[in-house]
Amino acid sequence: MASxxxxxxxxxxxxxxxxxxxxxxLLLFGLEGILQGGAYMYMVASLTTLEKRYAFNSLVSGFILIADDVSGLIFRPIMGYLANRLHRPRLIGxxxxxxxxxxxxATVPYIIYGPGVHMLGTKIVNKTVEYCDNNRGVDSSCAASDSGRSVWIPVLFLWLSTALNGVGGSAFWTIGMPFIDDSxxxxxSPIYISMAACFRLLGPTIAFLLSAYVLTYYExxxxDPGITDKRxxxxxxxxxxxxxxxxxxxFIFALPLFMFPKKFAKKHPDDYADSKDDNKNYVDKQVQIERDAKAKAKADAINKANAELSLGFRLMRLLKNPIFVCFVLGTTLRLFGVLGYMTFKPKYMESQYKQSASSANMLSGIIGIVPSCIGILLGGVFIKYTQPGPKVLTSVITIVELFGTIGFISALFLGCPLTPFAALPQYSSCDCFGGSGVATEGYCPTDCGHKFQTYIAMFSISNFVGTLARTGNAIISFRMVDKYDKSLASGLWGSFYSLFAFIPYPLVYGAVTNTACEVWESKCGKTGNCLVYDxxxxxxxxxxxxxxxxxxxxxxxxxxxxxxxxxxxxxxxEEEGEISDFMD
Known part of the structure; x- marks a missing residue:
């Protein structure tokens, strides 16, 4: 009863x-999966606002984001190795x-510094600013406003927040998904896995929607900040x-997880449906009891033998598996690209289509939630009821994932280049100007609404098609290794993803994004975030x-x-504890 x-x-x-x-x-695991994924993606969705509030650039944002993966890199294999030895639901809790x-x-920087009211003092009208005076020194207010204040203090707390999310998230998914598959x-399993994947997908989507909502309110x-335009x-x-x-x-939904058993009990013979023939029903129960006892004894013996295997032996068993190696390498490359794009998509939508931060986050969530959930569920239903063989399943996964790139391809042709407006001159990348000395602030108007709508539509289709393969990939990942190695394999590929995808992608995509910047914010001789992109x-x-x-x-x-x-x-x-061989 205890276990x-x-x-x-x-x-x-x-x-x-x-x-x-x-x-x-699955229900509680899914709810926590939504919230855990939402916590990380909420950080991503808030980065543009945080860059503006604490005046750091995209490379610093990348430094914050990699904390999730540095911590995961260390703890995923540890959790994977210990998972079968400890109480998995409590570890998840x-x-x-x-x-x-x-x-x-993550809220500590706001508690320390409060709202950025100093930014509201930046005025353009009724104020003389001698942009082109070479004799003008640095404003003395710079030293006064920045004294005792460091951008690295809020960055440190944001980094710690992301690191804790990485430790918790790595244990949550490394232990949780194999536990569901084992139960x-x-x-x-395809239905359970597709449901769990759907819950996981809802997290980032809800994070974008939550970010879009709260960003409509001032810090x-x-x-009242006295600003009507959120842009x-x-x-x-x-x-x-x-x-x-x-x-x-x-915190609230984590508490019930501590009460789940170490493993779920099989259906007791007394709970079987009653038969009209009491004698036959009794015999069936006794046969089932004996069968369960034999299976349990065999499983205990094999699991004990597996538990005594060294970590090195089990790692070599995985690394000699060519399917495991190819699966990890292929997934790493795709994750690098997809996560990098998702992270910087709100910034791209703000820059390319002149959307506000809240609108960009809301639309990023909307174009992901419905088509992606439908795609994952349909993929799970397809596998459960058709049960395609390994070659058919892997072929379908490859074709579907290639068709899922349609959104990225179409986006190359859906840009909004700068165009002359009303025969008036446009200024960009400028520090001073002559003539009457009058200019109108803000982005120049563009007639690009139809391209933005097409962009949203194409990515909705792309999300639907691409996620059809999500459940199939999960099934392959659990069946390509020995049953006892599932948690270890999950921890190992999670660490590999962290080292070669999760950690470098924010830095690489942040650097690529910075190369497209035309105008940088400059305050007191220091470079801040990018204001205008090419x-x-x-x-x-x-x-x-x-x-x-x-x-x-x-x-x-x-x-x-x-x-x-x-x-x-x-x-x-298969019989519990049975070992398969993938190394031939």
Missing amino acids: TGCGIGSWRPKWLQLWATPKMF WSMILVSLGCFF VKKKN NPLI DPRYVGAWWIGFALLGVLI SDKFRNRLHGLTLTLYFLGSVFDVIIIFLSSRIKNLYDD
Whole structure:
């Protein structure tokens, strides 16, 4: 009862055992998955606002984001190795406590510094500014306003917040997904995995929507900033509210996870449907009891043998598996591109289509949630009811993922170049100007609404098509390794993703984004965030890099097709503890 009952310590009431089911675990796991993924992506969605508020550039943003992956790099293999030895649901619960703590860390910069009211003092009208006076020194207000104040203090707390999310998130997914797969029949696994993937997908989407909502309020909602246009560079939204809300919700839903059993009990013979023939029903029960006892004894023996294997032996067993190696390499390249693009897409939409930060985040969420969820669920239903063989499944995955690049390809042709407006001169990259000395602030109007609508539509289609392969990829990842190695494999490829995708992608994409900048903010002799991007450079470099990485990853998918005959037992339940061989 202690290992299969629901509760804490000796408190395991009978009514609570009704909740000790894989379905209930999936529900709570999914809710926490939404919130954990939302916490990370909320940081991503808020970065443009945070750059503006604390005056740091995209490279510093990349430094903040890699904290999630540096911590994951260290803890994923540790969690994967220890998962089968410890109480997995409780480990998941503790991981969410860490994520909740990280969310509260992110609010500390606001607690220390408060709202950026100093930015509201930047005026353009009724103020003489001698831009071209070479004799003009640095404004003395710079030293006064910056004394005792360092940009690295808020950056440090944001980095710690992201690092805690990385530790908790790495344990959550490394342990949770294999636990779900182990707790259900293989023929039902596609549905459970697609549901979990759907929950995971909702996290970033809800984060963008939450960010879009809270950014419509000023950083301190209780004061009026006197700015009506949310696109004004001086406007800073209430970014901290989202972190506080997510932290509270993650903590609340983490508590029930501690009560789930170490493993779910099989259906007891007394619970089987009654038969009209009582004698036959009794015999069936006894046969089932004996069968379960034999299976358990065999499973215990094999699991004990597996547990005694050294970490080095199990790692070599994985590294000698060619399907595992190709799967990890291909997925790493695609993740590098897709996550890099997702991270900088709001910034791209702000720059290319002149959307406000809140609108860009809201639209980034909307074009992902509905088509992607439909795609994942349809992919799971397709696999459950058609049960394609390994070669067919891997071929379909490759084709679908290639068709999913249609959004990136079409975006190359959906730019908004600068065009003359009403025969008036346009100034860019300028420090001073002559003539009457009068200019109109803001972006020049563009007639680009139809291209933006097409961009949204194409990415909705791309998200739908691409996510059709999500469940299939998860099934392949769990079936290509030995059952006992699933958590270790998950931790190992998670660390590989962190080292070669999650850590470098913010830095690489941040550097590429910076190369398209035309006008940098400069305050007191220090360079801040980018104010104006070159539309063509930004569009071509962002999408070109993403497509290159995506196509390189597909090369490994093709190799997996030729190796797919080595994958056995996709949908039939093997005897517990049985070992498969993928190294021949």
